[in-house]
Ligand SMILES: O=P(O)(O)OC[C@H]1O[C@H](O[C@H]2O[C@H](CO)[C@@H](O)[C@H](O)[C@H]2O)[C@H](O)[C@@H](O)[C@@H]1O
């Protein structure tokens with residue numbers, strides 16, 4: 001079997017447990033298959049390009065430091081202030097500067113310079129996400145000849161939206177350097193084909209391959225990322241004994257728990273969710289005092305202005321909801337800006353009779369799948385899920401909501417809280433089918449099999 005080389009900005013180096021679905025997913029995939037994982041060290045220090053190596057089991061981690069200027073331009077700048085809002089359909093938040101774009105290109109070139117000498121022609125190279133779109137083209141320029149696949153973890157928006165990015169073709173056109181480009185959903189893959197047709201002059205073959213006017217071709221497919229469902233079920237059953245999980249249960253004094261778990265990111269729709277919870281308390285006064293909503297929201301991309309603004313905003317809304325609705329012995333909304341270990345989270349999920357996953361736009365959203373997989377099969381909770389999350393394509397047995405419709409979300413919370421056991425079981429079984437059948441290992445295998453099949 002060829003060696004697998006995975007490249008992503010975020011690397012889950014042993015001992016690091018920062019929130020984020022990409023790292024959680026790739027960690028599970030690499031643990032099984034082994035290989036090399038290359039990416040940013042997570043450290044901003046010294047000169048860019050200093051490498052660190054570490055082995056754990058069959059995985060070799062090679063990570064690279066970035067200096068402050070590169071980190072600001074590449075990660076805080078073009079990746080997270082230009083591409084992230086663009087790809088999440090937030091044109092109002094896109095901040096475009098030629099300088100950060102040049103920094104993004106410079107860091108991608110540095111990734112290519114450092115990675116190319118580590119590669120063999122027999123390797124299979126799998127590059128991840130919007131931070132590294134031009135990397136294959138840059139590696140090809142450096143003579144790398146192995147198969148290269150790309151997976152976009154975030155949504156692929158419409159061609160019209162992408163075209164708002166100045167010189168979008170110079171960036172998105174580098175996707176044609178890959179042998180296979182994968183997306184979270186069929187609709188994302190279709191939007192990429194449409195983009196390639198309109199702006200790349202491509203034709204689309206019957207199997208969905210993008211055929212370029214110059215004769216090249218790119219295989220395109222939907223590969224919805226999954227979770228390690230079996231492990232999460234095991235962890236959640238065992239987690240009841242964890243002190244943090246027991247403490248949470250005791251603190252509820254018999255009340256129902258609703259849970260939200262999200263990086264502190266505007267794509268996750270937390271202001272709307274908090275307001276919808278407030279609306280639930282207003283529209284369903286008989287329910288007051290019966291449910292506590294716990295929102296876990298570890299700080300993410302904290303150097304970026306829009307994220308700082310969101311934090312201020314959420315503190316205001318949370319204070320308002322509690323100020324309006326709390327009783328001396330009941331705080332309706334608990335808002336916690338801490339990162340929790342994955343295993344502890346599974347215990348929290350299992351305790352919650354309602355899971356609230358209401359992003360305004362999300363590539364997949366692994367929390368939705370984790371919440372379902374962590375439930376007690378005999379007495380599962382109910383999931384309220386945004387129809388604008390990639391996960392909704394598979395989890396259509398959740399209570400699907402439009403996150404902008406606050407009354408709709410409020411009523412869905414009430415419905416989830418009082419759902420009969422038989423309906424909860426039925427919905428849970430339906431949601432577990434794709435979660436079990438397309439788990440993280442299947443995701444990895446399907447992508448790599450397809451990459452192995454494409455003619456290069
Ligand atoms: O690395 P960070 O800047 O701390 O951000 C964390 C990750 O956020 C995004 O995750 C996406 O990937 C998930 C798994 O496929 C998916 O479920 C979710 O919908 C996406 O938002 C980002 O795309 C990753 O690159 C980040 O590492």
Ligand SMILES: O=c1ccn([C@@H]2O[C@H](COP(=O)(O)OP(=O)(O)O)[C@@H](O)[C@H]2O)c(=O)[nH]1
Pocket residue numbers: 017018019020021022024261262263296298338339340341342345364365366367368370
């Ligand atoms: O305190 C936390 C909060 C979140 N997560 C994990 O971070 C991931 C978030 O992935 P998701 O796809 O939902 O969204 P992303 O953050 O990647 O946009 C999930 O595996 C969560 O279990 C975690 O380990 N600790």
